[in-house]
Amino acid sequence: MTSTPLIRVDGVTKKFGTTTALRNVALSVEQGEVVVLLGLSGSGKSTLLRHLNGLELPTRGRVSVLGEEVSNLSGRRLRALRSRVGFVFQSFELVPSLTVLENVLTGALATIRGPRFGLWGYSTALKRTALGHLDRVGLAHLAYQRSDTLSGGQQQRVAIARALIQNPEILLADEPVASLDPESSDSIMALLREIAADAGLTVVCSLHQVDLALSWGDRIVGLRHGEVVLDTPTADLSKAEVMEIYGRVATSTRELEAIATELTVAEVLGDGETDVYEILADALDDTIVGAAPGNSADADYAPRNSPQWS
Numbered sequence: 001m002t003s004t005p006l007i008r009v010d011g012v013t014k015k016f017g018t019t020t021a022l023r024n025v026a027l028s029v030e031q032g033e034v035v036v037l038l039g040l041s042g043s044g045k046s047t048l049l050r051h052l053n054g055l056e057l058p059t060r061g062r063v064s065v066l067g068e069e070v071s072n073l074s075g076r077r078l079r080a081l082r083s084r085v086g087f088v089f090q091s092f093e094l095v096p097s098l099t100v101l102e103n104v105l106t107g108a109l110a111t112i113r114g115p116r117f118g119l120w121g122y123s124t125a126l127k128r129t130a131l132g133h134l135d136r137v138g139l140a141h142l143a144y145q146r147s148d149t150l151s152g153g154q155q156q157r158v159a160i161a162r163a164l165i166q167n168p169e170i171l172l173a174d175e176p177v178a179s180l181d182p183e184s185s186d187s188i189m190a191l192l193r194e195i196a197a198d199a200g201l202t203v204v205c206s207l208h209q210v211d212l213a214l215s216w217g218d219r220i221v222g223l224r225h226g227e228v229v230l231d232t233p234t235a236d237l238s239k240a241e242v243m244e245i246y247g248r249v250a251t252s253t254r255e256l257e258a259i260a261t262e263l264t265v266a267e268v269l270g271d272g273e274t275d276v277y278e279i280l281a282d283a284l285d286d287t288i289v290g291a292a293p294g295n296s297a298d299a300d301y302a303p304r305n306s307p308q309w310s
């Protein structure tokens, strides 16, 4: 017997005016899966995530989440669905003037009736639960500090605790470490993975770093210009294969350069491993390969990170 997917996206196209952000996207996510949406800036990752809790509605196609067709929901029923889907943003979206504890408690607002006056408006039981979530993310000792006094990594931990107080079944994370330094990024991603495993959460997380996506997700869904160009378990993928897939879909040297930059060129070349440009070039046609610096068809082509062309 096959289980019903928790998330099902069928033939979704999303247009913003003349921009097509998503093109005929299909995606199914099963209970407990940890899926990475991987793609360059503007490939449609945020737009797809925002469809999964009704922040955006499709121009064409259907989105079903936790058995509900999102387009059919509004008002109380949409809020009810959103309360089962936690969302972690790149920019944390905390209220700077509130304490850490109050920020976490705002995640439970959907369950509270009547006015709230600071911490007094929340029950002792709820405050205890919020403190438990803060403890889970390692920040119980900062509960009464203003959130804008925290580091970026700490603020993202608060945002994770705020999502957890919803007791969500699905966790969506939109580039959760894009604003963080590498050390904080590693610890936040490890924390998210631990929490997902402990709570049996289904996670869909957008990232643009291939290394991180490969080491972190169960499955990678690659997007380019709003289209799904890859949907494969990470166990079946090597970094070179992901690069090749990106390479095959690059249509200009500028795109090729952006891809190589995303692939942390310096790190790869520094290790004396495979030359990213060589792998990409292998996957591209002669026109692109011939467009190396000094030989470029793109007048304004200027490589960053300066990897050597052989």
Ligand SMILES: Nc1ncnc2c1ncn2[C@@H]1O[C@H](COP(=O)(O)OP(=O)(O)OP(=O)(O)O)[C@@H](O)[C@H]1O
Residues within 6 Å of the ligand: 016, 019, 020, 021, 039, 040, 041, 042, 043, 044, 045, 046, 047, 048, 175, 208
């Ligand atoms: N509200 C909007 N109005 C107009 N265009 C939009 C809107 N939201 C997204 N877009 C456009 O849709 C495309 C996909 O954007 P999206 O933010 O989903 O990409 P992304 O892969 O998440 O990029 P990034 O990694 O930079 O956040 C882009 O061309 C973007 O400019």
